[in-house]
Amino acid sequence: MDLLGQYLINGLMLGTIYALVAVGFTLFFGVLDVIKFSHGDVLMVGAFTGFTAASAAGALGFSHPLAQLAATVVFALAGTALLGAAVAKWLILPLKNAPRLNILLATLMLGTALRESVRLFYPDGSNPKAFPSLLPTSAWQFGNFTLRADSAILVVTGIAVIVGLHLLINRTRLGLAIRAVAQDEETARTMGINYTLIVLVTFALGSGIAAVAGVMDGLYYNEINFGMGLLLGLIGFSAAIIGGLGNLYGAILGGFLFAALQMVGAVAMPFASAYKDVFAFAVVIALMAWKPTGLIPERSSDRV
């Protein structure tokens, strides 16, 4: 039971992180119909920004974990939001009418560039960094099962971010504008919506959420490295796709589904837990064969 509980909390944790990444993909796809593949590396930049901010806050004498945590989150969010908006403005908007494959490749290459920049130019960037544990480490005991406070706080925060995003998209004027742009660019423009601004804000928003996922990942594993974004980005993209692109709930569903697959892979094949990623990606391929447009398909029809 205790082992199962550990798997469960671990799966929830991973699922939240994946869902946060996938939500970004689906937001970008919604407003611009593009896949921004550098998303995973933007997440990594967010984690490194947060790490730098925490170290700087520590060096400046703010030794209280909460102060450091605040610095981490604020700087990671602001940095990646700016980065996301910059990417949208100078790379994705100019390529908007290019073939989809070109955009995909351009953003993939941007991801490589970000990854390499951190590796080369961040002090000692090629080695993993020990992310400070800024959350309380007390634990509650439920029978055999131990629930650590930091895991619980992380899961709750992640879910709160997702709920907050849901409210933002569905209940605010900004969300209305984002949905309008996603549905029809031209009509949105004629209704007086500042198209470029909304696109930039959406990219900033999605990237900020990725930063949250990056910081969560750092806090959970207590380690970050320059390559962490690649696999997280791939998983987030797969999650957004199996959920159905452009659909917020699909992305969340996909994220938790992918984490569940990894956990099932690890539990069902204890003799070969190394195969858990092989299993999860194989199921993704099978899911695509079964539902070629994702579990919650976009509402669209072929135009000839």
Next chain:
Amino acid sequence: MTQALSRVPAFAVAAVTILLGLVFAIVFMEQESDVAVISLIALAAVAAWAGTRAGVAARVSEAAVERPGGIALLVAAGMAVLMGVFVEDHFPLLMLATVMIYATVALGLNVQFGYTGVVNFAGAAFFGIGAYTSAKVASSGLPPILSLPLGAMFAAVIGLLLVIPVVRTRGHYAAVVTIAFSVLFKTFLEVNDALGGPQGLSVGAMKLFGWDFGDGPTMFGVDASFYLNYALMALAMLSLVFVLVRRLERSWLGLSLDAVRLDETGAACYGIGIRRSKIFAFVLGNAIIGLAGALYGCMQGYVAPTSFTFSDSLILVAIVLLGGMGSPWGTILAAAIVVILPEKLQAIQEYRFLLFSAVVIAILLFRPAGLLPRGVRRYFPPARKGAQ
């Protein structure tokens, strides 16, 4: 200038251009210092720009349309001369062979991306299947030459596992299928003990009718590098695949592949089997990639999972895009650039991925059609003067 050019036969212009390219390649490969390499690259860029402005490029492509076979033969001969110049040196021959192997892979991807519009982000995985096949063939005692057809076959057969999702999905959804396969394949190699795990396997040398590729042949008193064997074989393979791909492009089959890429619904209305075309292109492309992978495995002498990652697949796709979708000549040029530049620029070895990604982004922003864009399909040479 342009008018003077139009009086010279197009084929002569093309031949001179190829000769200049050959001289440039020889000089370039001999340079060691970074300053020389960088100034030569700058020179090549200026020459390419000036040549385009002066109309040389237009004449060359005219010649390529009029006498495609002649141009191809000239380039192949140029490659042979290049090998002859560096016959005793390991490194340049290894680079040349690598360029030709990567060009072959990119031609295979071109059938998928460029002609049919089937996306494949698992190029390195199918390349790896070929390479691992060569390792297994070498250790099983079968004749090593069999690893080439077997590598092609295994790549095609394993690719068949993906056929259903690849055919059913489109666009980004199709991309995720092959991306997932690419990650899955590398992870699988790392954890599978029968395939050597993270250390990989060693591959025996290629042998052909008692001719051991591990030894350099001695001809006319010159001790050639053993890489000459592989370079020659790579040239033969590239030529064969090139001819095949060009024939395919010109055939009715190629026409229907183009139709599938440009407009699936329209193609289906004219009775073209969308699924059949996509399966054909996917399987054929993978077979070509697997063939090249088998030769690569033999040449390297070992195979390891780190050579077949998702990033390597991306580099392969970048070659196709850089050259120009569906343009075989562009593919070969792009393969040369992508393979040789990072090797020659040793000083910036550390920064090569960064620079490389920046260059690809710049090309996508400013020259999205690629270096040598594919021309409009033409079945007949342009009407000659007096023919009407």
